[in-house]
Amino acid sequence: MSSKNPTDGPVCGPDQEPRKGFSRRTFIEGVGIGAGAVGAIGAAEPARAQSSEPVGPDPVAITLNINGKSHELKVEPRVTLIDALRNRLDLTGAKKVCDRATCGACTVIVDGDPVYSCTMLAIEAQGRRIETIEGISTEDSMHPVQAQFVEHDAQQCGFCTPGLVMAGKAIVDGNSQPSMADVESGLSGNICRCGTYVGVRKAVYDAARA
Amino acid sequence: MQNFEYIAPNSAIAAAQALSPKQGLTAVLAGGTDLLSLMKERVETPTRVVSLRNIAALRGVTKQGGGLRIGAMATVQDLLDSKAAAGYASLLQAARGITAPQVRAMGTVAGDLLQRPRCWYYRNGYGLLAMHDGKALVPSGENRYHAILGNKGPAYFVNASSLAPALISLGAQVTVAGPEGERSMALADLFQIPSSASERENTLEPNEIVTEITVPSASGWKTGTYEVRQRQLLDWPLVTASVALRMRGNRVSDARVVLGHVAPIPWRSSEAETALNGQAANESSGEAAGKAAVSAATPLSQNSAKVQLATIAVKRAVAMAG
Numbered sequence: 346m347s348s349k350n351p352t353d354g355p356v357c358g359p360d361q362e363p364r365k366g367f368s369r370r371t372f373i374e375g376v377g378i379g380a381g382a383v384g385a386i387g388a389a390e391p392a393r394a395q396s397s398e399p400v401g402p403d404p405v406a407i408t409l410n411i412n413g414k415s416h417e418l419k420v421e422p423r424v425t426l427i428d429a430l431r432n433r434l435d436l437t438g439a440k441k442v443c444d445r446a447t448c449g450a451c452t453v454i455v456d457g458d459p460v461y462s463c464t465m466l467a468i469e470a471q472g473r474r475i476e477t478i479e480g481i482s483t484e485d486s487m488h489p490v491q492a493q494f495v496e497h498d499a500q501q502c503g504f505c506t507p508g509l510v511m512a513g514k515a516i517v518d519g520n521s522q523p524s525m526a527d528v529e530s531g532l533s534g535n536i537c538r539c540g541t542y543v544g545v546r547k548a549v550y551d552a553a554r555a
Numbered sequence: 556m557q558n559f560e561y562i563a564p565n566s567a568i569a570a571a572q573a574l575s576p577k578q579g580l581t582a583v584l585a586g587g588t589d590l591l592s593l594m595k596e597r598v599e600t601p602t603r604v605v606s607l608r609n610i611a612a613l614r615g616v617t618k619q620g621g622g623l624r625i626g627a628m629a630t631v632q633d634l635l636d637s638k639a640a641a642g643y644a645s646l647l648q649a650a651r652g653i654t655a656p657q658v659r660a661m662g663t664v665a666g667d668l669l670q671r672p673r674c675w676y677y678r679n680g681y682g683l684l685a686m687h688d689g690k691a692l693v694p695s696g697e698n699r700y701h702a703i704l705g706n707k708g709p710a711y712f713v714n715a716s717s718l719a720p721a722l723i724s725l726g727a728q729v730t731v732a733g734p735e736g737e738r739s740m741a742l743a744d745l746f747q748i749p750s751s752a753s754e755r756e757n758t759l760e761p762n763e764i765v766t767e768i769t770v771p772s773a774s775g776w777k778t779g780t781y782e783v784r785q786r787q788l789l790d791w792p793l794v795t796a797s798v799a800l801r802m803r804g805n806r807v808s809d810a811r812v813v814l815g816h817v818a819p820i821p822w823r824s825s826e827a828e829t830a831l832n833g834q835a836a837n838e839s840s841g842e843a844a845g846k847a848a849v850s851a852a853t854p855l856s857q858n859s860a861k862v863q864l865a866t867i868a869v870k871r872a873v874a875m876a877g
Contacts, residue, residue, distance in 0.1 A: 534655025
């Protein structure tokens with residue numbers, strides 16, 4: 346099998362530690378970036394990820410447009426968008442749960458469509474407009490979908506919530522008067538183990554009309 | 556997943572030339588909704604992934620010569636949004652069965668056709684024929700979702716495509732590109748029941764890619780798809796049936812009946828078609844067609860329920876067409 350195992354090397358692992366002082370996250374990020382820099386020596390081909398010449402398997406320089414901001418990073422071609430967001434860019438809102446395009450916790454919006462970021466390669470997300478949960482609110486104001494989640498008490502443990510909010514945002518962005526059936530269909534790619542569906546549906550339904 | 560080199564060529568021929576003629580060494584990436592999961596499970600371990608995302612010619616769902624052209628990179632959502640596809644009721648009904656908006660937005664129509672079987676033995680590394688120590692695992696194992704037709708062995712999985720039954724019943728053709736050029740065939744000929752471990756469930760060469768699917772005009776045809784489901788959303792159907800009926804007066808003059816999730820290939824049922832030809836399209840002919848469709852069924856130890864589900868799927872698909 347691969348000489349590099351587990352999949353994403355040292356930067357892929359559970360990452361729920363408190364973010365204070367010298368956290369495990371800060372440490373492993375440093376290792377990841379260091380490794381990337383070593384891999385890039387002699388490569389010097391940042392523009393080639395989009396070309397018709399093969400790139401990788403060593404890290405490749407890519408640019409991602411996330412929440413209106415451009416991010417440059419080096420990733421192996423196998424790195425998924427969720428791992429790039431969480432482990433490289435510290436955008437840990439989207440959650441990696443099933444990692445198999447089923448549960449929806451990793452949902453982000455790409456070019457206006459909700460997508461499973463666990464199942465899109467970061468290298469393939471180049472040139473596309475990526476929206477994550479971090480980009481939809483400010484310090485002072487929540488997005489209407491978030492506000493209605495609060496209003497309808499639409500979460501319990503909260504782990505699926507960022508994905509559901511983004512799936513909900515994709516619904517209300519495209520339709521200001523969705524029926525409850527539209528909402529159900531639009532949320533069908535997201536699973537909540539606590540079973541908060543009733544509140545979530547009402548929240549998205551009301552957010553569209555807010 | 557195992558690391559790989561990545562290439563995103565600008566033409567279908569260049570993509571085919573970037574693929575290895577040897578099975579398993581390289582993989583084609585379109586929407587990725589199936590491939591990435593297979594790679595994470597190490598069921599697929601390509602050393603090179605060839606992405607089709609930069610090939611503009613593969614995009615779009617358009618009218619073409621009175622019919623429909625679906626580019627290989629057109630997503631399920633593209634199909635649902637397309638005005639050109641409006642007259643293809645059974646195809647749109649099948650596409651609506653793919654519910655997660657994330658899968659609709661990412662997954663392609665061609666990828667739906669070429670997704671690998673969902674057989675849990677295959678997905679857990681026992682191979683397409685689910686063998687262990689020279690023994691077939693399915694017949695004496697967990698087989699409630701497996702084949703009831705075309706299951707004489709060594710293949711027992713079911714073809715997982717949602718759209719193939721409708722497309723085949725509509726007379727679709729598929730065009731594929733290899734390193735030397737393109738070829739076209741009836742969509743039904745894209746699929747095969749593997750007879751040995753060296754064969755796959757489709758007839759593509761390892762260095763061929765699908766470039767487009769074309770569907771003749773459905774004018775004059777009544778069409779319908781019915782899926783029998785355990786879950787209404789997100790999951791694959793248990794059984795699906797698509798029918799296309801050409802009418803002469805109020806009688807069926809030409810019936811096409813294709814079932815999904817019952818066999819290792821989308822299963823065209825000549826028995827059901829014979830039962831419908833010359834009849835009015837109604838509940839009793841639909842029921843007769845459903846019974847005819849399963850007349851040769853050979854259920855495994857746990858999936859005899861699928862025989863009844865297939866009967867009902869055909870009957871209701873006829874009702875939806877009528």
